[in-house]
Amino acid sequence: AQSVTQLDSHVSVSEGTPVLLRCNYSSSYSPSLFWYVQHPNKGLQLLLKYTSAATLVKGINGFEAEFKKSETSFHLTKPSAHMSDAAEYFCVVSDHRAGANNLFFGTGTRLTVIP
Amino acid sequence: DAGVIQSPRHEVTEMGQEVTLRCKPISGHDYLFWYRQTMMRGLELLIYFNNNVPIDDSGMPEDRFSAKMPNASFSTLKIQPSEPRDSAVYFCASSWLASSYNEQFFGPGTRLTVL
Numbered sequence: 001a002q003s004v005t006q007l008d009s010h011v012s013v014s015e016g017t018p019v020l021l022r023c024n025y026s027s028s029y030s031p032s033l034f035w036y037v038q039h040p041n042k043g044l045q046l047l048l049k050y051t052s053a054a055t056l057v058k059g060i061n062g063f064e065a066e067f068k069k070s071e072t073s074f075h076l077t078k079p080s081a082h083m084s085d086a087a088e089y090f091c092v093v094s095d096h097r098a099g100a101n102n103l104f105f106g107t108g109t110r111l112t113v114i115p
Numbered sequence: 116d117a118g119v120i121q122s123p124r125h126e127v128t129e130m131g132q133e134v135t136l137r138c139k140p141i142s143g144h145d146y147l148f149w150y151r152q153t154m155m156r157g158l159e160l161l162i163y164f165n166n167n168v169p170i171d172d173s174g175m176p177e178d179r180f181s182a183k184m185p186n187a188s189f190s191t192l193k194i195q196p197s198e199p200r201d202s203a204v205y206f207c208a209s210s211w212l213a214s215s216y217n218e219q220f221f222g223p224g225t226r227l228t229v230l
Contacts, residue, residue: 034218042224102163102171107157
């Protein structure tokens with residue numbers, strides 16, 4: 001079965017400092033992994049995705065994530081936080097069972113950026 | 116492309132009333148998903164369709180909820196009768212099987228308040 005665990009429900013960083021949002025996954029198959037971002041009162045937007053190509057994935061707005069199979073992790077990072085990064089971030093794993101096409105969402109990490 | 120379109124964006128109704136939420140997926144997508152998001156339970160998958168056929172409705176909370184997809188460009192989620200605990204943000208998302216491993220595109224959501 002597929003699942004994701006987001007280790008922190010809330011992360012707070014100062015503007016200009018690095019961001020690290022942690023995610024561990026469980027999958028019986030070679031997984032596809034995603035990070036989605038949700039700004040206040042908005043829908044979910046895809047930040048980046050891993051689909052078994054390069055293990056270091058670059059996304060929008062300077063975010064990147066590294067797939068580490070040995071650690072079953074897919075942590076999201078950004079070198080320097082910006083005020084506009086304040087949002088909820090969801091780590092997601094894809095269901096690869098035959099005929100299925102749904103996603104399993106983590107519980108989310110709320111990122112606060114302090115001026 | 117206009118993206119996934121949902122209507123209404125906000126709905127306020129009284130307990131016992133029927134509520135109908137609408138979704139227009141991205142043209143060419145053959146999967147459509149309905150999600151519910153609350154503070155307590157996070158993001159929950161309610162039901163999803165493939166080629167207008169419901170594939171998995173195990174997330175539908177009870178018989179008061181029903182969803183239909185009469186054609187490839189339109190879906191509805193109906194709650195009859197509505198209750199205050201149905202208050203949530205309801206998201207529609209679409210994808211296509213040939214996409215990069217199940218990436219889903221989300222609409223802006225409908226914020227439902229049941230008084």
